[in-house]
Amino acid sequence: MKKLVHVVFLTILLSHSATAQDNLWQMKLSFKGQIAVEELEKSVPEFALDFYEPFLKGGTTAQEVMIFTSPTKIKSVDNLGHVLIADRTKKQEYSFTKGDDLLSQDVLSSDYPLLKNPTDPKDAYLILENGAEKETINGVSCIKALLKVVDPYLGEVAMTIWYAPDLPSYYLSSLPFLINVPGAVLKLNDQVHNSLGFEVSALTKLSDLKEFELPHEVKIVKLSENEGSNLDDASVFQDAFELKAPLKWFSQQNAAYGDEHLFGVKKADGTIVEPANFYSIDVLNKQRAIVSDSSSLFWIIDDEAKKINHVGFEVLYAVNDENMVYAIEDRYGIINASGVSLIGGLSNISNFVGSYLLFSENNKQGLLDFNGKIVLKPTLDFIDTDEQGNILVKDLKISSEVQQYSLPDFQEKYLK
Structure with a gap:
């Protein structure tokens, strides 16, 4: 496994024009425009920075995504090999990278509901303002609308979208709220940075759901406690980067991170080798991995949990296996x-x-x-x-x- 993908939780919305959205559709989405992180941070609320990941200049981000969407299933595959599959009926989401020997499973959440009159002032939500203008994109009639993503305490961002009510909605890991638009978004332009956006092309109607099958002979790591998993066994870290016996990963909840767990290493007898201070992991090869700690510093570790660098790095990311x-x-x-x-x-x-x-x-x-x-x-x-x-x-x-x-x-x- 090259990289442990952090799963983005999504909202399920089962019925938008039930009679019109009975088909399976395949579409190719291409992002346009780039922006420097420094410029983005000056113009976009902090909570919304992740939405602009595909447009970041200098980063390794997806530029094209193939999407499959039906009333019951959603799948996206980007040009970097990252795959997300959602089952609307079972309310499950799976994520993996092509070639991985494990995939992550989680339940879908209710982030960014589409509301007219929000009743809870604490939660983020969407506002959709339909206009009178319509446009045909790839032979499909679309409604032009203003979509606002609102956080009551942190601000909002606005995007112009063209969505097709006759096509089932979908989502992207960077734009999870698209699942709650009443139809597939075929074009999007940012309101603040007009050069940023995407458009769907090569729209095709398919006849079966075989595209949504999970890969065979892979291990499923259940991230949700609702599915009976136990974060204390640190299976996410253990399956991503296996340590030499008798070392094992363990997790411990940290009050400073709310419900988040940090990860450490211990021996079979319980002796702590590394305290639970690691937040994320990115596998370099079988002998090395990159971890971040609670201070947002990065470390190279080996399969005996020894730190290779003696001073934490502010930035650390792989360019190849070495x-x-x-x-x-x-x-x-x-x-x-x-x-x-x-x-x-x-x-x-x-x-x-x-x-x-x-x-x-x-x-x-x-x-x-x-x-x-x-x-x-x-x-x-x-x-x-x-x-x-x-x-x-x-x-x-x-x-x-x-x-x-x-x-x-x-x-x-x-x-x-």
């Missing part, structure tokens, strides 16, 4: 699974295209490979990509204007 990008005191670098820094002291490192990483130094930008080798020295004034995958370059030695290259042309000019 190497990771790290940051400490706002200086970035690449470190390997043995804890050896391959390069460090850089102003910033972020994902670029292919097997390249973008880095900054002295207000100039260059490129690294995943092993920390500089493949383009920091000589460019600006480098980015557009929605079509072209490389945008500002190189004052050539022109004060931004130049556009295809990836092969860029490689030929700058990386040969």
Whole structure:
């Protein structure tokens, strides 16, 4: 398993136009636009930041999602291999990444109900304001509406949507509230950042539900206490990253986190090796994993629960099975699974295209490979990509204007 997916809980809504939504539909959704985290944090309430995950610049996020939706089932598969399957009737949700040998199961929750007059002032909810305008998208009639996601204490965000009442609703892990729109959303534009949104294409009607079958011969990890699981056995961490015997993961509720459990390591006789201070885990390979602690610091651990780095990192994420990008005191670098820094002291490192990483130094930008080798020295004034995958370059030695290259042309000019 490459990554433990944190499950987003969803609301179930079983009947929207019961007679019209009897079919199974397949659709391809493509995101458009990007935004820097710093800009987003200035304009969007904190509770809504997760909704913008597909649009974050420099991150590894899904750009396309294949969706299957029917009155009883929902499935989404993104281009990174993350899969979510929901059973509306049984009120269950399953999540996994293609190739995993286990998947997570949880019950669906009632987040973001669609309300006209909210009675409980504490809960977040949706407001849908239909307009008179209609639009045909992929041969399906859609209603244009303003959708507001409201948190009574933290603010709200608004999006223009075009939804089809004749198609069953669906959800995305980053946009869970879409399940409560009375029909499938075929287009969405953000109200504050107009360049951000998505549109559905390649809409197809299917005839059977075989797409919703769970993978065979995999272990199901039940996350919900309602399903009889016991968080104290820490099965989520244990199944994701198995420790050498006699070490085992254990969990302990932390009052500072409300109902959340933190995780630690103990021996078979109960001796604590690592106190319950870990919050999340991301598996690098069979011998190494990345964990975060209650202070939001990241650590590399081995299968004996030993910390490889002696000082916690502010940022740590994998770029392949061996190497990771790290940051400490706002200086970035690449470190390997043995804890050896391959390069460090850089102003910033972020994902670029292919097997390249973008880095900054002295207000100039260059490129690294995943092993920390500089493949383009920091000589460019600006480098980015557009929605079509072209490389945008500002190189004052050539022109004060931004130049556009295809990836092969860029490689030929700058990386040969």
